[in-house]
Amino acid sequence: MRAPARLRRALGRPPSPGLPATLGPAFPTCGAGIFPAPSGLIPRHLGSASSRFRKPPAEPLRAAAINGCLEVDLHPYSEMFCHLRPLRRLCLEKMFPHSFLYSRALSGAEAVNALRPFYFAVHPDFFGQHPRERPLKEVKRTSDRPIKWDKSYYSFTGFKDPDEDLEQVSRMETTLTSWLDNNGKCAVKKLKNSLPLRKELDRLKDELSHQLQLSDIRWQRSWGIAHRCSQLHSLGRLAQQNSETLRKAKGCTIIFTDRSGMSAVGHVMLGTMDVHHHWTKLFERLPSYFDLQRRLMLLEDQISYLLGGIQVVCIEELQPVLTLEEYYSLLDVFYSRLVKTRVLFHPRSLRGLQMILNSDRYAPSLHELGHFNIPVLCDPANLQWFILTKAQQARENMKRKEELKSIEQELIEASAKRFSLEKLYKEPSISSAQMVDCCTRLLEQSLPSLRGMHLCVSHFYSVLQDGDLCIPWNWKNGEAIK
Secondary structure, three states, X not given: OOOOHHHHHHOOOOOOOOOOOEEOOOOOOEOOEOOOOOOOOOOHHHHHHHHHHOOOOOOOEEOEEEOOEEEOOOHHHHOOOHHHHHHHHHHHHHHOOHHHOOOOOOOHHHHHHHHHHHHHHHOHHHOXXXXXXXXXXXXHHHHOOOOOOOHHHHHHHOOOOHHHHHHHHXXXXXXXXXXXXXXXXXXXXXXXXXXXXXXHHHHHHHHHHHHHOOOEEEEOOOOOHHHHXXXXXXXXXXXXXXXXXXXXXXXXXXXXXXXOEEEOOOOEEEEOOOOHHHHHHHHHOXXXXXXXHHHHHHHHHHHHHHOOOOEEOOOHHHOOOOEHHHHHHHHHHHHHHHHHHOOOOOOOOOOOOEEEEEOOOOOOEEOOXXXXXXXXXXXXXXXXXXXXXXXXXXXXXXXXXXXXXXXHHXXXXXXXXXXXXXXXXXXXXXXXXXXXXXXXXXXXXXOHHHOOOEEEEEOOOEEOOOOOEEEEOOOOEOEOOO
């Protein structure tokens, strides 16, 4: 093919600075052209394919500069790399200034079409509708930052206002009577099926408590009746094989939990995932645990003496489960800091007050139940000032706690009697104030479907696998309680 006259005349000029006059096979290709690709521009799988099937032209190609612009015949490569045609302009733009490339202004309609994908990618209300238009990391970054739009935006665009959906859900909120109507029959059926296992559980618990002379047998988690029976059967078999070893737990409370050991309050913990060998080793070590427990109690008394008679306690419901060794270590660190600073309290000036040690706090605080939450690494000087200034309020809180507990017990008994409940109890996370509020409002209702049921006051509605009914302490009936 004969080149135009302008091109033939231009070939006589020297090549542009920095560009070779002859671009042959040694000059690597990029996309559909013959220029080197910047690293990382072309995907690895495309790059390997182009290098694998690259075929140099029969004769070297010559580049010509026309009016300061480079003109190259790419026809020999266009067929070979037609599948990479969309990358051609991208590669050229990376290698050469924009003045080398042909460009023109976009019309308004073309600009709208060109920007539409980017609009979908950045506008928050289109994220869910066009997930492929944005990278995954953008999804994670923006999903945690909800944007509050004006009502006019939803009226104009026609999209649903999430606030209206929430208001509708609030209006349709579950009430106690409606939930009992929908789930009462299911709970009755499950409870009826569990009655034989419940009797078996009581029998096994009484037999083992008598055989090993235990104070009590408890469970840390809300396992089902069948699971609890299986655990007691396993303990019963171990008692038959090693009766003398297990009798070392005389007077103790056994708790089935996640790990084996002795708890901070002296309960024997049996890990449900452990085998008999681990349980046997634990019972064999009980005498050493009892010795450590005596040392721990002595350490508590020494701390109490230094702090004006305040009692050091461990409240299982309000603290993470600690082993005896872990709790002793906390007490030892705290005692050492007190001895070094010699904090001065008047002897027995804080008798009747209580404190618990925490390893995850940095400042002391006063709990609504009246006890002090004291960090192990608390500054002793600040601790002294805090306890002295909050002592009176702590006594008032403790007095209110005792009154509340008495009212709570009376309301539990009254509710169980009014609705003929087989059992009424609460989860450990429910406070006395929450239980009092729940029972007070229950007594104002007529709930015949509760007759003979096991009712648990919790934070949610649920029917347990053995038929226990769980209701939230702040249950609603009719108008929602704010």
